[in-house]
Amino acid sequence: MTELQRVTVTVNGSARSATVAPRRSLADFLRDDLALTGTHLGCEHGICGACTVLVDGVAMRSCILYAVQVDGAEVTTVEGLSPDGTTLSPLQDAFVACHGLQCGFCTPGMLIAATALLRENPAPTEAEIRDELGGNLCRCTGYQQIVESVQLAARRLAER
Amino acid sequence: MKPVDFRYVRPRTLDDALGELARANGEAKVIAGGQSLGPLLNMRLARPALLVDVNALPGLDALDERTEDVRFGATVRQRDAERSATVARRLPLMRDALPFVGHVHTRNRGTVVGSIVHADPTAELPLVARCLDAVVEIVGPRGRREVPVADFYLGYLTTDLAPEELVVAVRFPAPTPAAGAVRATAFTEMARREGDFALVAAAAQLDVARDGRIVDARLGLAGIGGVPVRLCAGEELLRAAADPPRAFGAVVAAADAAIDPDGDLHATAAYRRSVAATLLGRVLETAWRRARAVPGRG
Numbered sequence: 464m465t466e467l468q469r470v471t472v473t474v475n476g477s478a479r480s481a482t483v484a485p486r487r488s489l490a491d492f493l494r495d496d497l498a499l500t501g502t503h504l505g506c507e508h509g510i511c512g513a514c515t516v517l518v519d520g521v522a523m524r525s526c527i528l529y530a531v532q533v534d535g536a537e538v539t540t541v542e543g544l545s546p547d548g549t550t551l552s553p554l555q556d557a558f559v560a561c562h563g564l565q566c567g568f569c570t571p572g573m574l575i576a577a578t579a580l581l582r583e584n585p586a587p588t589e590a591e592i593r594d595e596l597g598g599n600l601c602r603c604t605g606y607q608q609i610v611e612s613v614q615l616a617a618r619r620l621a622e623r
Numbered sequence: 624m625k626p627v628d629f630r631y632v633r634p635r636t637l638d639d640a641l642g643e644l645a646r647a648n649g650e651a652k653v654i655a656g657g658q659s660l661g662p663l664l665n666m667r668l669a670r671p672a673l674l675v676d677v678n679a680l681p682g683l684d685a686l687d688e689r690t691e692d693v694r695f696g697a698t699v700r701q702r703d704a705e706r707s708a709t710v711a712r713r714l715p716l717m718r719d720a721l722p723f724v725g726h727v728h729t730r731n732r733g734t735v736v737g738s739i740v741h742a743d744p745t746a747e748l749p750l751v752a753r754c755l756d757a758v759v760e761i762v763g764p765r766g767r768r769e770v771p772v773a774d775f776y777l778g779y780l781t782t783d784l785a786p787e788e789l790v791v792a793v794r795f796p797a798p799t800p801a802a803g804a805v806r807a808t809a810f811t812e813m814a815r816r817e818g819d820f821a822l823v824a825a826a827a828q829l830d831v832a833r834d835g836r837i838v839d840a841r842l843g844l845a846g847i848g849g850v851p852v853r854l855c856a857g858e859e860l861l862r863a864a865a866d867p868p869r870a871f872g873a874v875v876a877a878a879d880a881a882i883d884p885d886g887d888l889h890a891t892a893a894y895r896r897s898v899a900a901t902l903l904g905r906v907l908e909t910a911w912r913r914a915r916a917v918p919g920r921g
Binding site for chain 1: 624625626627628629633658662664665666674676678725726727729731732818
């Protein structure tokens, strides 16, 4: 067994540590070591996008990052999107309003991807939304309501 | 879908990194963005004993615009290159190709140099590097050396890089077009799913003079063999043509004669050949149209 390494990551604003093998993916670190099971794992090789999280504010696949690589970084997961831990973010609210999910498996990755998009581009076109979310697979919705959810969130955020 | 056990180090100096590679007896892999290596690790297609992370090495994250070229340090992210005004101005072919590389979220982490060194024969950036005569800067136990991309690629996922060596940068020559000429580029590919590995990719860069003649041409294909291919015969036909669009058919025929694609479970050799011809025709037409759309031309 390879030597374990201490990893400390600021997750959703709190410093969290665990001692892990270098091969521990960031996704498994979040789910198994920190019990943050909102981040989902689909393909585990960077294709499906379900495990997308923000690392230092940038959307990345947590299944092809290893926890040891992000030691010292700030990570935001779907659990960190709520403004106060109980209410939904405007984007999450829009997913509810537009039926932007069915089974919900891809939703954490979709929400993180769309959060990153709206921070950078508060008024994305449909094409820009589809391009940004193009790396996130959904097998239920046909994507239409997901796009509409992001559009609704963008409109509501602009009105605030 | 979990990697085999490996050791991990994140050295802070180049000497430390080279020391780690030398001591690993060929069992180490360098990781920069990890967007190609990560899937290979998770699927256990790669089983290194050691990962040497180059992200903490000083100075490797620089994208430098210089008179003769643009130099990418080993940890410059694809997404940063995509957003770079320097890349848009000096390396329009790379700008055209970058949106085809994976997805936004893999480009956020993946590096330009890592993709070039990984040497996937269907990848976009190795094709751009081949078309633009990029130069790979390597450091190793015996010092520095430089290898033109044309000599760097030896075959499928195989390069001239020794296990104890490290690529610190790739330089892309970016000369200004000859006086009066305009440079136009085009890149396209066919993939089963957008963002997936390309079956075939095609690239064209044309420098078109005032009289409508092509003074410099860069044509290439990826996905039709173990390494990206430069279409030198076609480039020559374009430079010799008095009316370039009338030569496009001959250029495509020359490409067809020059390539020898492999069939695999994704596509037969004949299908790849057909796609290559179609895509090459498209990038030629697109680049030409863009050159003629420049005000005062066409």
